[in-house]
Amino acid sequence: MQEKGNKRFWWVVLTLVVVYAAIKWGVPALSRWITTLPFPLPVPGTLMFMYMAVTLIALFLLVTFSEEHLEEFLRPIRTFLAGGYGRIPRAIGLVIVPLVAAWQVWALTVPQVELPTALRIQHPSSNFPKKMEALQNPFANPSDAAIDAFIERAKSGKVRFVPQLREDIDRWVEEAGPDHVLEAIPTAPMRRFLAALKTGKVDRNTARAALIEKTLFEGRALYAMNCRPCHGDSTAGDGPMADGFKLRPINFTDNGTIETIVVGYTFWRVTNGGPGLPPEATPWDSAMPEWKLSLTEEERWKIILAEYDLAEKTPRIPEKH
């Protein structure tokens, strides 16, 4: 009878250990075997909790099924507490059990420095003004009036650049003595435009391409002055300062970044920077500056045009409602 009673107790302990081991090590090992991946699939903590709870309930039902079962299960515990297995084992047991329990409680409650488990939302939008969704970059598709005005200014040699560039361009004109200030932009569409300008016959398409070249030129220069230290020459998020941030500037050349957002959203992010983001943009705060404080709206749009061009990406097209 004594033997049988001990058996019941140890069966309960063994069942708990086997179920625990099967979930803790068995399932990951099985997942590696099935998927042939070099790493096990993660087993959620809740799965362990549920299975252990179900096992405990089943064992409780089994043990309390009848008076005898319960008696058999409790017998070794009673014997142990009464000193039936010797006083020294009992003393050790009575010290170890509270110590282990205390250690577990301490381990659970002690404050720890841990990485937050929440994933960061890369494009938080809870405070993004809906009306900005339909915004278009005014420099991406210049109007006929803007193109005609550009042609006029080019004809009279009075092309205006953003203020940050004027000093350098003036110095370059002085030193190089070009026929036209737009020769500062030595790209094919600009050459075609300047050649047409000489003949006096400029069509709008040639001028549009040249105007976009000029905007990109300004945008790239502003990008190099303001954004490059963090976002890098190629917009890959690898500027000289990038390593200094916990939240690294992301790689714009990656599909999944600026390609997946409408340009109005990009404008909003550039305008308001890290400080303008809602709480779900944490746990790591973005070091992105608030550019509305130091760049005009025109400058910000020009940079954005250049940014997409450098990254060789196009913004997402806003959905029509």
Ligand code: HEC
């Ligand atoms: C001090 C470093 C720093 C500078 C300078 C900086 N950025 Fe950022 N930028 C960041 C960081 C950090 C992020 C956050 C990355 C993220 O959200 O994953 C960011 C995010 C962005 C995003 C949002 C990307 C997305 O997918 O939501 C855009 C767009 C952007 N920057 C453009 C610019 C432009 C344009 C400039 C220059 C006018 C600039 N940045 C200058 C650090 C910088």
